[in-house]
Amino acid sequence: MFRAFYLLAATLCLTLVLAACDSGGDAGPEAIDCESRTGNSMTARVDGQALCTDLGTALLLDAAGPRLSVLGLFATSSPGASISFSVENPAVGTFDLTDALYASDDESVNYAVNDREGSGSVTITELTDTRVKGTFAFTGAGSDINLNPTGDQAEVTDGTFDFAVATTTP
Numbered sequence: 001m002f003r004a005f006y007l008l009a010a011t012l013c014l015t016l017v018l019a020a021c022d023s024g025g026d027a028g029p030e031a032i033d034c035e036s037r038t039g040n041s042m043t044a045r046v047d048g049q050a051l052c053t054d055l056g057t058a059l060l061l062d063a064a065g066p067r068l069s070v071l072g073l074f075a076t077s078s079p080g081a082s083i084s085f086s087v088e089n090p091a092v093g094t095f096d097l098t099d100a101l102y103a104s105d106d107e108s109v110n111y112a113v114n115d116r117e118g119s120g121s122v123t124i125t126e127l128t129d130t131r132v133k134g135t136f137a138f139t140g141a142g143s144d145i146n147l148n149p150t151g152d153q154a155e156v157t158d159g160t161f162d163f164a165v166a167t168t169t170p
Contacts, residue, residue: 032158042072044083044136044159046102051081058132058163066090068124068132070161079106083156085113085136087122094123100138102154111140111154120156133162 032043034052043052056072068090074081085100097120100113113120120138127133136159142152 032160040163042070042074042083042159042161042163044072045155045157046081046083047155051083056161056163058161058165060090060132060165060167062168068127068165070132070163072161079104081105083159085120085122085138087124090124090127090132092124092127094121096121097136097138100136100140100156102138102140102156108145109142109150109152110145111142111152111156113138113140117141117149118153128165129167130165131163132165133160135160 036054122136124134142150
């Protein structure tokens with residue numbers, strides 16, 4: 001009798017413990033808190049490290065067809081870094097990245113996406129004459145300062161951008 005009671009109590013405790021566990025799955029990464037002094041912002045995780053800046057620009061060039069270039073300067077991160085990317089014929093929507101770069105001040109390796117290596121995408125959620133907002137993620141292929149492949153990669157995830165747009169015309 002005592003053995004049956006013990007088994008029943010153990011089963012009940014195990015059931016309560018399992019029922020109390022969160023079974024909602026992974027809620028995803030926590031949002032990166034980024035306070036902006038300029039009204040602009042870019043956030044991202046590079047190999048899991050959160051980066052945030054309000055230093056950067058979005059430039060809409062129209063010399064040989066519309067091209068949006070976005071640059072974030074993470075000067076206060078340790079080490080300092082930058083993330084840049086470009087989109088041909090920008091509009092609200094999702095685009096494959098063929099021109100993106102993550103560069104860090106303390107490394108002699110840059111991580112790029114181009115037409116030969118790396119991959120990623122950018123989603124523009126708002127594009128007006130004065131503002132651009134969206135998200136991005138990419139896997140950059142490493143190369144040294146002489147542009148020789150290193151075999152390393154950098155994962156840039158959870159990227160967001162919100163910048164005033166500067167325009168140039170020929």
